[in-house]
Amino acid sequence: MRATIGIDIGGTNVRAARIGADGVVQDRRARPSLRDGEGCLRLCREMVAELRDETVAAIGVGVPGQVDFASQRVLSGGYVDLSTLPFAERLAQETGLPVTLDNDANMALLGEVAQGAAKGLAHVVLLTIGTGIGGAILDHGRILRGRGVAGQLGHLTVVPEGRDCVCGKRGCTETESSGTAFGLHLAEAGLPAGTRAEALLARGDAVAERVLHRWAAPLRGAIDTLIATLSPEAVIIGGGAGAAMVAALGRVPARRSWFHAPVLGAGLGDDAGVIGAAVAARPKGRRAVLVNGVPASGKSGVAQAIAAATGWPILSLDTVKNPFLVELAPVDRLMNRTLGRAAYRSIFDLTAQFAPDATVIIDAWFGFQPPEVLQAGLAAAGITEVRQIWCHAPPETIGARYAARVATRPAGHPGLDYVPELVALATRARPLDGYPSHEVDTAAPLDRDALMRFLA
Ligand SMILES: [Zn+2]
Numbered sequence: 001m002r003a004t005i006g007i008d009i010g011g012t013n014v015r016a017a018r019i020g021a022d023g024v025v026q027d028r029r030a031r032p033s034l035r036d037g038e039g040c041l042r043l044c045r046e047m048v049a050e051l052r053d054e055t056v057a058a059i060g061v062g063v064p065g066q067v068d069f070a071s072q073r074v075l076s077g078g079y080v081d082l083s084t085l086p087f088a089e090r091l092a093q094e095t096g097l098p099v100t101l102d103n104d105a106n107m108a109l110l111g112e113v114a115q116g117a118a119k120g121l122a123h124v125v126l127l128t129i130g131t132g133i134g135g136a137i138l139d140h141g142r143i144l145r146g147r148g149v150a151g152q153l154g155h156l157t158v159v160p161e162g163r164d165c166v167c168g169k170r171g172c173t174e175t176e177s178s179g180t181a182f183g184l185h186l187a188e189a190g191l192p193a194g195t196r197a198e199a200l201l202a203r204g205d206a207v208a209e210r211v212l213h214r215w216a217a218p219l220r221g222a223i224d225t226l227i228a229t230l231s232p233e234a235v236i237i238g239g240g241a242g243a244a245m246v247a248a249l250g251r252v253p254a255r256r257s258w259f260h261a262p263v264l265g266a267g268l269g270d271d272a273g274v275i276g277a278a279v280a281a282r283p284k285g286r287r288a289v290l291v292n293g294v295p296a297s298g299k300s301g302v303a304q305a306i307a308a309a310t311g312w313p314i315l316s317l318d319t320v321k322n323p324f325l326v327e328l329a330p331v332d333r334l335m336n337r338t339l340g341r342a343a344y345r346s347i348f349d350l351t352a353q354f355a356p357d358a359t360v361i362i363d364a365w366f367g368f369q370p371p372e373v374l375q376a377g378l379a380a381a382g383i384t385e386v387r388q389i390w391c392h393a394p395p396e397t398i399g400a401r402y403a404a405r406v407a408t409r410p411a412g413h414p415g416l417d418y419v420p421e422l423v424a425l426a427t428r429a430r431p432l433d434g435y436p437s438h439e440v441d442t443a444a445p446l447d448r449d450a451l452m453r454f455l456a
Contacts, residue, residue: 002057003020003053003056003057004019004059004278004279004282005019005048005052005056006019006062006107006274006276006277006279006281007059007060007274007277008061008062008274009080009104010273011064011080014040016029016030016047016048017029017051020055023275025271025274025275028051033079035079035080035081036081037081037083040080041082041085041090041094048091048095048097057281058098058099058100059098059099060276060278060281061099061102062103063080063101065103066152067103069102069143072089072099073086073101087101088100098281099281102143102277102280103136104134105134105135105136105153106136106151107280108128108134109136109137109138109143110279110280111268111272111275111277111279112236112272113138116266116267117234117266117268118267120456121233122139122140122456123138123231123232123233124233124234124235125138125227125232125234125236126138127223127235127236127238128239128242129179129238129239129241131180132154132174132178133172133174133178133239135152135154136151137230138232140311155167155172156173157170158172158221158222159176162175162176163175163176163181163184173218173219176214176218176219177216177219177222181215182215185211188214190207191207196244197212197215197247201247212251215245216252217252223249223263228259231259231261233261234261236264237263238265238269239266242265284356284357285356285357285382285384285385286357286381286382286383286385287359288359288378288381289362289455290362290364290386290387290388290389291361291362291364291389291391292366292367292389292391292431292432293442294398294429295365295402295422296398296402296405296422297365297392298393300363302391302446302451305446305448310452310455312360312361314360314361315360315363316364317363317365318363319363321339324339324343325412326410329412330412331411331412336414340368344373347362347377348377348378348380348381351381360383367430371432371433374432386435386436388432388436389438389440390437394443395426396423398423399426403416436454
């Protein structure tokens with residue numbers, strides 16, 4: 001995989017970096033932000049020209065404000081307003097590179113998941129505490145978008161009769177717990193402007209504690225609500241005032257509750273946005289979960305458990321093949337194998353028509369064809385990431401399961417005389433080499449958590 005350029009457009013600075021496929025920042029730039037859309041576009045174009053080399057395949061841009069990801073348009077801007085021009089389209093035209101645009105908090109979350117405090121997690125909530133409050137939600141490894149701009153966590157109502165917010169509501173997280181709100185709490189307490197949260201944390205007197213409580217308690221409420229609503233593995237707090245907020249939240253401990261998730265400080269600091277934008281820009285590929293094992297090894301139950309938890313479609317070799325066995329009956333063993341090969345090809349042909357970033361569960365005994373056939377199929381289907389679930393059970397158990405279901409299968413599947421051969425096959429069968437693998441003993445109760453952790 002090749003390098004990408006990540007750009008993070010902030011109110012103060014525009015940061016850009018060329019980042020390798022390994023996640024290493026190879027080169028970077030930062031310039032003061034420009035408020036107007038055309039000026040900001042020119043700035044991005046210049047920074048891309050400076051960072052670009054022959055390895056750069058695409059550009060990702062994180063922007064403040066609401067972004068409709070599907071149309072790649074900025075819907076509303078704050079200090080830097082990019083809603084007045086087709087920013088992504090223009091940058092793509094002017095650089096000749098594909099451009100992926102998203103809200104800056106979504107980009108920061110992708111960065112933290114790729115390389116930061118949420119590395120490897122699939123269910124994460126991010127809150128960025130700065131001038132305002134940004135938010136982003138990762139659900140099953142994907143940014144939650146609702147009908148467009150889900151995740152505006154700066155506008156959760158936390159104080160029903162609170163201050164007026166720019167969004168039109170009152171008492172939002174942003175009006176109570178942002179960096180700006182901290183200044184207001186200071187003023188209300190009669191403390192000098194510019195007093196830092198760290199200084200209040202060190203003081204510990206009643207006035208300081210009241211300011212910290214007023215600042216952090218509404219966010220604690222928002223975090224508790226988010227945990228109960230979304231059941232994340234972690235809540236990450238980032239942004240310029242993120243570290244201070246994590247410390248202030250220590251003054252408002254979570255109550256013991258049915259609902260719990262760790263609250264962690266962000267790991268990448270100012271780099272989260274550019275790293276996430278570079279990750280978002282990477283060419284997408286499809287993902288396949290190969291549920292592998294000999295016939296009657298319990299694959300379909302495992303595939304169904306994964307599908308139930310994720311919503312990913314299952315393509316099962318038997319499901320594709322069986323209607324042909326029925327229509328072409330009687331079918332001998334040679335024809336059964338021929339249909340098996342055709343069904344195998346169909347699975348990859350179908351997958352090639354799925355969304356470019358789709359994940360598909362493929363339920364098959366992959367040992368019936370040479371690995372080169374699988375590799376060719378994966379390539380033809382645009383599958384760039386593969387995980388294998390190896391299903392096994394004691395060979396006698398597999399033989400007994402096969403014997404028990406012979407009567408219910410379409411004619412053309414081998415009959416009872418196949419059982420000794422299957423038991424011998426189960427004794428020597430091994431998973432495919434070269435793919436990350438997770439073993440499931442289907443004679444034991446399924447450990448769904450371990451399975452889903454592997455697939456996260
Ligand atoms: Zn609001």
